[in-house]
Amino acid sequence: MADALVSALAKTVVGNLNSVVVQEIGLAWGLTDELNNFESIFTSIQLVLQDAELKQRKSEAIQNWLRKLKNAAYDAENVLDEISTEGLRRRANFERGMQHQLKSFISSRNPLLFRSKMVHKVKNIREKLDSIAKERFQFHLSEGVVENRFGETLESRQTTSLVEESEIYGRKEGKEMIIEEIVGSGPEQDDLSVYAIWGMGGLGKTTLAQLIYNDARIEKHFELRIWVCVSDDFSIQRLFSAIIQSTGGGGSDISELDTLQCLLREKLRGRKFLLVLDDVWNEDHNMWDGLKQVLRCGSKGSMLMVTTRIEKVAIMMATIAPYNIGNLSENDSWSLFKQRAFTTEEVNESLVAIGKAIVKKCGGVPLAIKALGSLMRFKSHESEWLAIKESEI
Numbered sequence: 001m002a003d004a005l006v007s008a009l010a011k012t013v014v015g016n017l018n019s020v021v022v023q024e025i026g027l028a029w030g031l032t033d034e035l036n037n038f039e040s041i042f043t044s045i046q047l048v049l050q051d052a053e054l055k056q057r058k059s060e061a062i063q064n065w066l067r068k069l070k071n072a073a074y075d076a077e078n079v080l081d082e083i084s085t086e087g088l089r090r091r092a093n094f095e096r097g098m099q100h101q102l103k104s105f106i107s108s109r110n111p112l113l114f115r116s117k118m119v120h121k122v123k124n125i126r127e128k129l130d131s132i133a134k135e136r137f138q139f140h141l142s143e144g145v146v147e148n149r150f151g152e153t154l155e156s157r158q159t160t161s162l163v164e165e166s167e168i169y170g171r172k173e174g175k176e177m178i179i180e181e182i183v184g185s186g187p188e189q190d191d192l193s194v195y196a197i198w199g200m201g202g203l204g205k206t207t208l209a210q211l212i213y214n215d216a217r218i219e220k221h222f223e224l225r226i227w228v229c230v231s232d233d234f235s236i237q238r239l240f241s242a243i244i245q246s247t248g249g250g251g252s253d254i255s256e257l258d259t260l261q262c263l264l265r266e267k268l269r270g271r272k273f274l275l276v277l278d279d280v281w282n283e284d285h286n287m288w289d290g291l292k293q294v295l296r297c298g299s300k301g302s303m304l305m306v307t308t309r310i311e312k313v314a315i316m317m318a319t320i321a322p323y324n325i326g327n328l329s330e331n332d333s334w335s336l337f338k339q340r341a342f343t344t345e346e347v348n349e350s351l352v353a354i355g356k357a358i359v360k361k362c363g364g365v366p367l368a369i370k371a372l373g374s375l376m377r378f379k380s381h382e383s384e385w386l387a388i389k390e391s392e393i
């Protein structure tokens, strides 16, 4: 698989970049900056590989991107190999004495020509990598945690209905509006309405859905509440099983779709339920229509709530105007950053202005604010803060 290969290649490249031999040659050939660029490109790409790996099954564009990335990573690895071999050769020559160096200078391989060829090659590959890396922004990939980017892909996107409300800033207006709409709907309700929350990754769709799900008014309004994290790991069987399990268990050993469907309807029949499907990616119209049909067995006022990054999915599924979640306000962004970056007792005043500039760069995306806030907590020098402020994160 391209993604696993890219991850492995990225790791190898970063490892090779840090080898003493490569660094020596880099210094001798004036390539240190180029090689450092390699490292920062690969490090930033590694952050989104986990998400790209998840999304590629549904997106041909991401598959193509990963393929291009893989080829560029191969080129990078090859050129580092060549540099490393050259470094080892030079060391050996040095140990054997100058006489040999002179011999190799007049031999078929001219070291100056070789150097110029390699410098050119490194520059070309770096430019190509840079432009491929930049393409990642168009896919709105989330930056996963670097430490667990290999292996735990699906688990790390799993969500539950739990939320620590004291750590959430803003969103009151949106939350109230949606709750009012749900609770306040009249007696002429449908037996299944669908509400969709959509917006870019990391904006807080899941968080908003959690706030709503756990609100006392919602708890009181519905007889049954069910939270299912859909993500990319979607099959109608898994979905049915998950719903059945959260309504009192059973069904985990059933694989027959028809049996599962009957059991599901039995569990939901006549009950007023709220079903949250978090993180929906699937754009298959027929499948969703089928699912809605199956779910039309609860009592009037039952509701399906979905969160998705894809506007098309929101429009396709919703029966009520979808809610496009906006950015966090400047004040709320700052509160979130402050909570992450500073210990409660002491706020280092000299860092506040730099911190505010860093927050501005996060564009009201809580995921980014939280990540940068957590990063800054371990940096106490003004210079470190300035470096982050000036960086292209």
Ligand SMILES: Nc1ncnc2c1ncn2[C@@H]1O[C@H](COP(=O)(O)OP(=O)(O)OP(=O)(O)O)[C@@H](O)[C@H]1O
Pocket (backbone or CB within 6 Å): 142, 167, 168, 169, 170, 171, 199, 200, 201, 202, 203, 204, 205, 206, 207, 208, 279, 307, 308, 309, 328, 336, 366, 367, 370
């Ligand atoms: N209003 C908020 N205040 C504080 N933290 C927040 C807020 N909204 C979101 N977060 C935090 O930001 C991170 C991303 O939020 P969340 O998972 O809800 O985003 P999302 O829109 O569902 O993203 P995705 O599209 O990847 O599913 C989480 O760690 C969450 O706790």
Ligand SMILES: [Mg+2]
Pocket (backbone or CB within 6 Å): 205, 206, 207, 278, 279, 307
């Ligand atoms: Mg989410």
